[in-house]
Amino acid sequence: MAPTQDALYAGLDLDLSWSERDLPERERTKHVHRLHPYLGKFIPQLVEVLLGRYVSVGGRVLDPFAGSGTTLVQSLESGHDAVGGDIAAFNCLLMRVKTARYNEFTLEKELRDALSRRGRTQRRASGFVREWYAPRAASELLHFRDLAQEYEHADVLCVVLARAARSARLTSHFDLDFPRAPTTEPYWCHKHRRTCTPVEEADKFISRYLLDTLGRIKAFHHVRDRSRAAHVIHGDAREIELEGRFDAILTSPPYPGLIDYHEQHRYAYELLDLDDRRDRELGAAVRGTSKAAVEEYVSGIASVLANVVPSLRPQAPVMVVVNDRRDLYPTIFERVGLSVVERLERHVNRRTGRRAGEYYESIFVAVREP
Numbered sequence: 001m002a003p004t005q006d007a008l009y010a011g012l013d014l015d016l017s018w019s020e021r022d023l024p025e026r027e028r029t030k031h032v033h034r035l036h037p038y039l040g041k042f043i044p045q046l047v048e049v050l051l052g053r054y055v056s057v058g059g060r061v062l063d064p065f066a067g068s069g070t071t072l073v074q075s076l077e078s079g080h081d082a083v084g085g086d087i088a089a090f091n092c093l094l095m096r097v098k099t100a101r102y103n104e105f106t107l108e109k110e111l112r113d114a115l116s117r118r119g120r121t122q123r124r125a126s127g128f129v130r131e132w133y134a135p136r137a138a139s140e141l142l143h144f145r146d147l148a149q150e151y152e153h154a155d156v157l158c159v160v161l162a163r164a165a166r167s168a169r170l171t172s173h174f175d176l177d178f179p180r181a182p183t184t185e186p187y188w189c190h191k192h193r194r195t196c197t198p199v200e201e202a203d204k205f206i207s208r209y210l211l212d213t214l215g216r217i218k219a220f221h222h223v224r225d226r227s228r229a230a231h232v233i234h235g236d237a238r239e240i241e242l243e244g245r246f247d248a249i250l251t252s253p254p255y256p257g258l259i260d261y262h263e264q265h266r267y268a269y270e271l272l273d274l275d276d277r278r279d280r281e282l283g284a285a286v287r288g289t290s291k292a293a294v295e296e297y298v299s300g301i302a303s304v305l306a307n308v309v310p311s312l313r314p315q316a317p318v319m320v321v322v323n324d325r326r327d328l329y330p331t332i333f334e335r336v337g338l339s340v341v342e343r344l345e346r347h348v349n350r351r352t353g354r355r356a357g358e359y360y361e362s363i364f365v366a367v368r369e370p
Helices: 005-010 044-054 070-078 089-099 104-116 127-132 135-148 154-168 203-221 263-272 291-311 329-335
Strands: 060-063 081-086 187-189 194-196 230-234 248-251 318-322 338-348 359-368
Touching: 044 070, 044 248, 044 318, 044 359, 060 070, 070 081, 070 089, 070 230, 081 089, 089 154, 089 230, 089 263, 104 135, 104 154, 104 203, 127 135, 127 263, 135 154, 135 203, 135 263, 154 203, 154 263, 291 329, 329 338, 329 359
Parallel strands: 060 081, 060 248, 081 230, 248 318
Antiparallel strands: 187 194, 318 359, 338 359
């Protein structure tokens, strides 16, 4: 017999499980959290609650799987210094743009100047850009890519470019997350419930995202603790060298067989010529969910924790947020000498795009064994 809803919810931490009414999308994607779409990230409100529960005011926080930077951004908003590491170059670019300190006047002047200089290049697109973009869209994206390098805030403009490139691809409106092949003919759109045609231009997205990015960075500027800073490390968390001590680790690691984080942002790697280190991603040697792949994943996560946990202060918490449906993490913690002191469960039913459905997520809180 299936458990009743009351029985299911009896084991949940309801302070970590939100309904759409309690936590609408505009709150889950507040300020810089929506500078660029990113699959698999945890919501900032969860990070905010965990920081409040387990980290002293002014503590220093580490996220070795920092992804799109949710832990770093919320640490700055909550009054903590933070360090985040990631193997993916695009993730590091996005984190730096989200957490950097800006002169608002200079930033606005540059973004509005770039807005006025949109145009097209005469150079022909090739390779990925030629395949995945209509000629006009490719020309506009390549022009803006070259234009971005003329500005002090080139990194901000590169994130705008990547966001526009995601939207301007030759793919259906409802399949932006996982497009398999370019769409070149009219199609029935599940999102709009009518026949749609592939995107022909990129400038409309560049314009929209330039102004949206400016507004989001300004909004974060007014809520962050400006006495605190975030540092981003581009590297393999199994090997990165850390300086100083940390008061907590708070992270949401990738899970085996779910998302290729380099392929998810392939348009950014192609347009910006980013350093592609997908061969160093956890699980890269054995893809999928086979027994060998899962064991490689367990060994990889354990290696990361073995590398970073020695940088913690005594009794500092290691908080790991993961949908551990294979019950892998108790074994991982045991391998590296961590004891689980709490295991909290939360209900996740707030998702975007066509990825409907819900699941349950665990929050492990562990400490080093004496």
